[in-house]
Amino acid sequence: MSEESGLTYSVYDTDHMTPAEIYGHVLAQLGEERKDLVALTADLAKSTKIGKFGEKHPERFFNVGIAEQNLFGIAAGLALAGYVPFVSTFAVFASLRAGEQVRTDICYQNLDCKIIATHSGLSFGTAGSTHHCTEDLAVMRSFANMTVVVPADGIETANAVRASLDRPGPLYMRIGRGFEQTVYEKENYDFEIGKAVTMHEGSDITVIACGPCVLQALEAAKELKESQGIEVRVLNMHTIKPIDREAIIEAVNDTRKIITVENHSVIGGLGSAVAEVITEEGKSCRLKRLGIPDVFAIVGQTDDLYNLYKIDAEGITEAVAEMLGKEVEEDDDWEDEL
Amino acid sequence: MALSEKEIGTLNEIAWKIRRSVVQTTQWAGGGHIGGGLSQVEILVALYFHYMKVDPENPQWEDRDRMVLSKGHGGVGLAPVLAEKGFFSSELLKTFNHTGSLFGMHLDRLKVKGLDASTGSLGHGLPIAVGLALGARLKNKDWRTYCIMGDGELAEGSIWEGAMAAAHYKLNNLTGFVDRNMHCIDGCTEDVMSLEPIGEKWTAFGWNVLECDGHDFKALGEKIEKAQQLDDKPTVIICHTVKGKGVDYMEDKPEWHYGGLDTSMAEDALKSIDRMYNKI
Numbered sequence: 278m279s280e281e282s283g284l285t286y287s288v289y290d291t292d293h294m295t296p297a298e299i300y301g302h303v304l305a306q307l308g309e310e311r312k313d314l315v316a317l318t319a320d321l322a323k324s325t326k327i328g329k330f331g332e333k334h335p336e337r338f339f340n341v342g343i344a345e346q347n348l349f350g351i352a353a354g355l356a357l358a359g360y361v362p363f364v365s366t367f368a369v370f371a372s373l374r375a376g377e378q379v380r381t382d383i384c385y386q387n388l389d390c391k392i393i394a395t396h397s398g399l400s401f402g403t404a405g406s407t408h409h410c411t412e413d414l415a416v417m418r419s420f421a422n423m424t425v426v427v428p429a430d431g432i433e434t435a436n437a438v439r440a441s442l443d444r445p446g447p448l449y450m451r452i453g454r455g456f457e458q459t460v461y462e463k464e465n466y467d468f469e470i471g472k473a474v475t476m477h478e479g480s481d482i483t484v485i486a487c488g489p490c491v492l493q494a495l496e497a498a499k500e501l502k503e504s505q506g507i508e509v510r511v512l513n514m515h516t517i518k519p520i521d522r523e524a525i526i527e528a529v530n531d532t533r534k535i536i537t538v539e540n541h542s543v544i545g546g547l548g549s550a551v552a553e554v555i556t557e558e559g560k561s562c563r564l565k566r567l568g569i570p571d572v573f574a575i576v577g578q579t580d581d582l583y584n585l586y587k588i589d590a591e592g593i594t595e596a597v598a599e600m601l602g603k604e605v606e607e608d609d610d611w612e613d614e615l
Numbered sequence: 616m617a618l619s620e621k622e623i624g625t626l627n628e629i630a631w632k633i634r635r636s637v638v639q640t641t642q643w644a645g646g647g648h649i650g651g652g653l654s655q656v657e658i659l660v661a662l663y664f665h666y667m668k669v670d671p672e673n674p675q676w677e678d679r680d681r682m683v684l685s686k687g688h689g690g691v692g693l694a695p696v697l698a699e700k701g702f703f704s705s706e707l708l709k710t711f712n713h714t715g716s717l718f719g720m721h722l723d724r725l726k727v728k729g730l731d732a733s734t735g736s737l738g739h740g741l742p743i744a745v746g747l748a749l750g751a752r753l754k755n756k757d758w759r760t761y762c763i764m765g766d767g768e769l770a771e772g773s774i775w776e777g778a779m780a781a782a783h784y785k786l787n788n789l790t791g792f793v794d795r796n797m798h799c800i801d802g803c804t805e806d807v808m809s810l811e812p813i814g815e816k817w818t819a820f821g822w823n824v825l826e827c828d829g830h831d832f833k834a835l836g837e838k839i840e841k842a843q844q845l846d847d848k849p850t851v852i853i854c855h856t857v858k859g860k861g862v863d864y865m866e867d868k869p870e871w872h873y874g875g876l877d878t879s880m881a882e883d884a885l886k887s888i889d890r891m892y893n894k895i
């Protein structure tokens with residue numbers, strides 16, 4: 278327990294609880310402190326763990342049945358009535374099924390509503406494409422007023438849930454199915470929405486990752502350092518919007534080689550957001566986006582799928598080696614620092 | 616024509632095999648939606664083994680009847696039916712959920728022979744079935760479209776949008792089934808989001824409403840046949856079923872919506888099914 282920060286969860290807990298379970302507990306506890314919090318789900322109280330809030334605060338908990346569009350509309354109404362709704366369902370249903378309710382009812386009206394979406398990316402690998410969600414970052418990032426957060430593990434989920442309350446307005450947080458491992462070794466690190474965390478120092482190349490890919494990137498960096506002395510900087514870009522431009526530019530200036538990794542389509546997510554910053558800044562650098570290619574992913578165990586789509590430590594190591602073998606083009610006409 | 620005693624006997628024999636196969640497939644899959652996979656068995660068996668015109672040798676036959684499993688998580692229960700019907704070898708079921716398999720929890724039309732629509736996101740199937748039924752009419756074809764919905768699934772607004780459209784277009788070539796097993800994931804439907812009076816809701820939406828024991832082939836057969844004779848409206852058959860039917864320790868237990876089976880659990884489940892059919 279780390280009392281001074283007011284945290285009531287610890288690394289011990291995160292080793293024994295999944296990010297979703299931690300989320301459920303933290304939310305239930307926040308419900309004690311804040312009587313204006315309400316929680317909603319659509320027949321996924323157990324699966325998303327938001328039911329923990331319901332057990333503690335049944336009068337402020339609404340399970341609307343299997344009806345996601347209704348779910349987000351009701352959340353908007355509760356926000357208009359002065360409550361702060363936390364809404365949980367699977368990522369694919371939050372971002373796509375109810376996408377317009379989220380955009381028009383919540384973002385357009387700039388309501389203080391927090392969406393904690395589970396089973397994102399390929400974390401529910403065996404369920405197939407109806408339940409995979411490799412599009413939500415692209416969708417959510419394009420909604421005006423929306424903040425988009427992708428915690429790397431349970432500790433970060435807890436930090437992000439708490440921090441979300443200090444940031445009025447719509448916020449989308451994507452977590453996995455619940456079998457993710459922990460990345461952080463202690464609870465007290467500087468978590469701030471919009472600020473990337475340097476997980477590993479390095480000057481040869483930078484890997485920018487989010488969600489479960491942060492652990493993969495970290496493992497790759499450690500291994501590359503040990504075996505070949507390659508210095509990989511690993512940035513945990515837990516906030517996709519607003520993205521930490523400074524950290525990206527610094528990485529470009531220092532390493533000139535950037536790899537992004539995400540459990541999401543290469544179209545529209547972290548990789549795209551990073552590419553936009555680099556291009557707009559007029560920086561010369563090499564960029565490789567690792568993620569799900571433009572396909573509906575196959576059915577499979579999540580670890581196997583990470584391996585297949587090269588977003589695990591092995592895939593990242595391979596991509597690093599390949600990029601280090603390439604030159605960054607030096608061009609006399611190129612005015613690098615615009 | 617009503618099902619004969621002999622036909623009912625044959626269908627029960629097939630249902631026994633399917634229930635066993637659903638249990639085994641769930642075990643091979645490392646987990647699956649077994650509760651709803653077992654409640655829908657008789658509906659699927661009656662359709663695929665008696666009422667539907669399909670040709671396993673020619674899965675894309677244009678004149679075939681169509682079946683949309685709107686409760687797409689029932690895939691673990693549908694794949695064994697398609698295998699038994701001969702669309703593919705039941706050996707393939709051993710790969711269910713494995714990496715690279717043709718079969719995941721929610722079946723994919725582009726991979727699974729005999730499957731008419733990819734489903735799994737609830738509330739999508741009925742509108743797709745409405746489109747198929749409209750297509751048949753446009754093409755002057757007499758194929759029938761069947762659509763199986765979960766009861767929890769009826770909370771989705773898109774079901775009622777589809778229902779309204781089916782009645783508006785007077786789709787008497789469409790038969791819906793509600794697998795009324797009383798449970799969704801988080802509990803009894805009436806506690807989570809009450810549906811009753813279901814029948815009156817469908818009636819108000821312009822459908823013929825029939826009701827029966829969804830595990831009784833004789834009753835199911837009568838209703839399916841009656842639906843074919845009613846002519847100016849779509850028909851829905853509310854099938855009263857038991858979630859987990861056939862496996863004593865799963866019956867009516869919401870925690871068995873989704874689950875995995877180790878060897879001894881699977882053995883107990885198979886024994887329970889054998890007892891249901893007086894096989895031991």
Ligand SMILES: Cc1ncc(C[n+]2csc(CCOP(=O)(O)OP(=O)(O)O)c2C)c(N)n1
Pocket residue numbers: 319320321343345370374648650651652654686688735736737738764765766767768769794796798799800858872
């Ligand atoms: C749009 C959508 N929301 C949520 C889910 C997750 N989910 C899968 S099964 C299920 C419960 C289904 O209950 P019901 O329709 O009654 O089916 P059955 O009891 O026959 O299994 C839920 C909520 C989903 N597949 N699709």
